[in-house]
Amino acid sequence: MLNILEITRRSLEGKPCLEKDYDLRIFAPRVQELVKEYDVTYDPNIVISSDDGLADSVFKAAFDLIVEIGVFNKDTERVISFTEKEVRDSINTSFDHALLGEGMEQRTLLPRKPESKEKPWIFAGAGGVTVSSENVFMKLVQNYAELIPIANAITTPCLANVGDMSIRAKSPLEIEGSIRTVVLGREALRRAGRPGLPIMNAIGTAESAIALASGLHPDFGLRKTDGYMIAQLAELKTDFDLLNRAALLQSLNVPIAGIHGPIYGGFAGGAEGTAITSTAFHIMAIMTLGASWTLCFPIHLKYTSSSTPELIWVASQYLQAVSRNTQVPALYYNYTAAGPCTEMVLYEFAAEFIGGISSGGSIETGGVARGKYTDYLTPIEPMFASEVAYASAGITRDDANEIVKRIIPRFADRVGDPPRGKTFQECCDPVTGRPSKECYEIYERVKQEVADLGVRFLY
Template identity: 30%
Template structure:
């Protein structure tokens, strides 16, 4: 940590916008140098060389542009050998949860068959206090969901984002999620930090055995664009001193500093390298936001390609957030979830989180059945070849492509579930089974066509 602070102190002064433009310029040059090309016919890159070239370009990008310190308005550079040493020292194993809900994450290349861990949960979608326990119970009751990414505790407007009120809100959210897990007989289930805790004091306060245990995961959400600030580093130092495991989860939006999908893939991989060098994160989580606005296939390709680059080269444990523009109890949300789940699993992702419904914008509109669906699709996808996965993803995408400009909103939790039993309605189960059957049908039809030739 002292080494990082010293590098920040000795950085070169630069405007933040200049650093963003530098990322854009250098990444564009690297796309040409390494001949990285988006292939609209292959949503999932089918060759190892593309993944390897993206990773090499990511090393070059991080080394060339450095990391921008928001506090000092300066850039510090990291030598390539130091980046490489940090990657070599990245965490290879991670225990999450405790007792009967303990789960071991193991870093392995995408060519090796492995179970993708499922971190079900609202994942920062807003949920009101009275619905917090029932909604989180709907996730905890499925044993194929290994951990929970909680909702954002939606309290009345005007509540403080800093100070004791925010600290109380953070602790209340932890206690409510823990109670939900206990009610489903899973008191030791892993949870992540309640989302959007902007005050570092509140974030640090919940990283305490009285609230979150050694099997839980803290979370840091840094800015996109290879940046760092002192608040993030303070939290990292605290987590290291208390022995807490923590995620590094930048919100990534194509177009901020990387215009093309090829550039975006490089930048995602470079953010993963930064997560190891600067934060020493237990897990790097990518959240490629705005997937469903403007060229969603290009954004998906970039995220899948970066996943492959990190997995094939065993850079670090990595997760991806699955997000949907549609809402619960709709075919559209199931299909959106399926495309991302299949792509991430075959590309070697270690953890899938979510799925986030309605892009996380509608209160109390989330459900555990969608995460259970994600878990079932992930098991199915683990046996697919890249070619079959690519075919299936393209076919499934066509099922909802025409609806992206006006997504199916879906239903609130109370209309999707029996509130006495916390079980999905018959209508919801029927939709679930219909989409699962369609996924199998698509692949069966493909195999029949091949056998006829």
């Protein structure tokens, strides 16, 4: 980890470069060269590979990428460069845990290894999908905490509105929305009887650094043991608004996550380049943010979801690469194509998380229906996803590969035209927020199917 002021100095004094040149003439070709140099190959027949050498090759390629091309700062149009020694030393001396939660809910987020029997960190909830009202927000968060006892942390929804006004980025509405997100989230967890649970996507509604800073005041209820995410821009980019958050959060001494969504089909190219880029982002988070955990959500350029076989392979390779070669805990977050109260969304979660957990990761339950539609979320999907992830600890990569390959055909042909599903209002009791009988029947049916494939659920 380099001091944030040193990152700033390099942002201001680094090599000038046009963004277009960084994308097209520096990043993209070098990634493809590294794919060849390290012989990184995606085999469609092995979506979860148990080849440690392949995972290490992905890591070496990512290491070389960061050392050779650095990170692009969009504000200064300069490259933040690192020496090989700096990168190696930073990886070797990085944070190796994050203490999260309070009281009875306090736990330590630790790194896992491929095929580890250690239970994954379960970061459950909305994955930042927007909701239309404070009532829906409260009902969802309370039900996440009540229905997912294995949850280690909660990811809240984002508020779309403040009163009758849509939240607008960089306006007072964003400030107010950010503060309300924190206050409501904490209160919902108290009502669920789990006031110590950490909110790990604090503050979901804050898009700008000033909104984050506003919501951080202790009066509103955020704690040092909550999780604080800083986005990293595709591909291998940052800007001063994001680095400003690092400057603030490092001074507050809170656990920082670098989060990143490399694009399959974008500048990284295909599956191999996207796996290398995902891994390079993990290293970037260590170098530029002082991250104590990271979260990756590779996404398909065409479908804007992550459950295609290529992307399940990308997530698996990324998690194996970073868990075998760094000590910073890595989480995986997904975007399902299908929406709530469908079988397909549960198949997608099962395939992605069985693969991810056996590959050495932990999880944040993802955005359903591509995270695209307001109120398209219920407690059922993160509940199922959490249970699958928890049950997948200890599954070997070879077994995971066989299981995942049997799940994929149950949804793969619908990724391009997925069912949108139903809204919270259509699926959940308006007073309690509990999911409907229909949702539970789908959940029970798919859970039994997954159990029949060899996944041993705790309950």
